[in-house]
Amino acid sequence: MLMPILAIVLGLAVLVWSADKFVDGAAATAKHLGMPSILIGMVVVGFGTSAPEMTVSAFAAWEGNPALALGNAYGSNTLNIALILGLTAVLATIAVHSSIVRKEMPILLAVTLLAGWQLWDGEISRNDAIVLLLVFFGIVGWSIYSAMRQRQDSLGEEMAAELAEHPLPLKRALLWLAIGLLLLIISSRILVWGSVSVAQAFGVSDLIIGLTIVALGTSLPELASSIMAARKGESDLALGNIVGSNLFNTLAVVGIAGMIAPITVAEEVLTRDWPVMLTVTFGLFIMAYGFKKQGHLTHWEGSVLLASYVAYTGWLIYVVVS
Numbered sequence: 001m002l003m004p005i006l007a008i009v010l011g012l013a014v015l016v017w018s019a020d021k022f023v024d025g026a027a028a029t030a031k032h033l034g035m036p037s038i039l040i041g042m043v044v045v046g047f048g049t050s051a052p053e054m055t056v057s058a059f060a061a062w063e064g065n066p067a068l069a070l071g072n073a074y075g076s077n078t079l080n081i082a083l084i085l086g087l088t089a090v091l092a093t094i095a096v097h098s099s100i101v102r103k104e105m106p107i108l109l110a111v112t113l114l115a116g117w118q119l120w121d122g123e124i125s126r127n128d129a130i131v132l133l134l135v136f137f138g139i140v141g142w143s144i145y146s147a148m149r150q151r152q153d154s155l156g157e158e159m160a161a162e163l164a165e166h167p168l169p170l171k172r173a174l175l176w177l178a179i180g181l182l183l184l185i186i187s188s189r190i191l192v193w194g195s196v197s198v199a200q201a202f203g204v205s206d207l208i209i210g211l212t213i214v215a216l217g218t219s220l221p222e223l224a225s226s227i228m229a230a231r232k233g234e235s236d237l238a239l240g241n242i243v244g245s246n247l248f249n250t251l252a253v254v255g256i257a258g259m260i261a262p263i264t265v266a267e268e269v270l271t272r273d274w275p276v277m278l279t280v281t282f283g284l285f286i287m288a289y290g291f292k293k294q295g296h297l298t299h300w301e302g303s304v305l306l307a308s309y310v311a312y313t314g315w316l317i318y319v320v321v322s
Helices: 002-032 037-048 051-062 066-091 099-119 126-149 154-165 170-202 206-218 220-231 235-260 267-288 299-321
Strands: 094-096 295-297
Touching: 002 037, 002 051, 002 154, 002 170, 002 206, 002 220, 037 126, 037 154, 037 235, 051 066, 051 170, 051 206, 051 235, 066 094, 066 170, 066 206, 066 220, 066 235, 066 267, 066 299, 094 235, 099 126, 099 235, 099 267, 126 235, 170 206, 206 220, 206 267, 206 299, 220 235, 267 295, 267 299
Parallel strands: none
Antiparallel strands: 094 295
């Protein structure tokens, strides 16, 4: 039992470090190649922080543990909003200036509803996975089109300031990109092995492990980047990271896992985990969208999100204990 636990600890530590280097290298490389800052913030960083979820879920599906893949994606989405944005808003009010981020929030809500519709028959089939990936590429295309039409968005300004603060030469950026990607793959494999071994030893389902330990570990890059961005006053970057990451998780992560191996959906996903994910996503939309005014995520609203995460985690712990 000691080896699987060490594998989880080592896998998570290397995963978080490599994800950070991967995103830094990817963002700096994109900047050297002339990509606009707003696209780097929306596509490279927003989706790059979900690289841990993608690699872990892909390996889980490949090795015959698709429930772990689904739990990782959905657990990360709930954690990103309830824990990460909740904690970030408690530390510093998140003001929503970016019109593009405001447009992405209702899209995220619609995508979450699409996920629920696909879960209804008890399986994420390969056809379902194809639909998710097509929607994902459609949203990426729309994001690029919107960003190119609206270059003077606050999200792009915050990203440009962040890149200027931490410049990387092209050779070093490419080095971090390659090392980060390689270690992401290795650490994901180690983490999946350790998680499945611990789940089997304690009689806990792969789904629960994915919703808790693995989801927390793969979401640590979002936690670090969002808190740092909010403390610097880059609130659109903090929120944009989470919204982009959740879109990536729901569509690309589940889609890739479903293409590798169809996912049998446990009943509790439809009756417990997806409703919680939908509730916090809808709550974020209501709190932060800003109907006819600028949107804000206040300290009080952040506390509500944090309380919802504590309640949900307590629910999962009760399930395991009972």
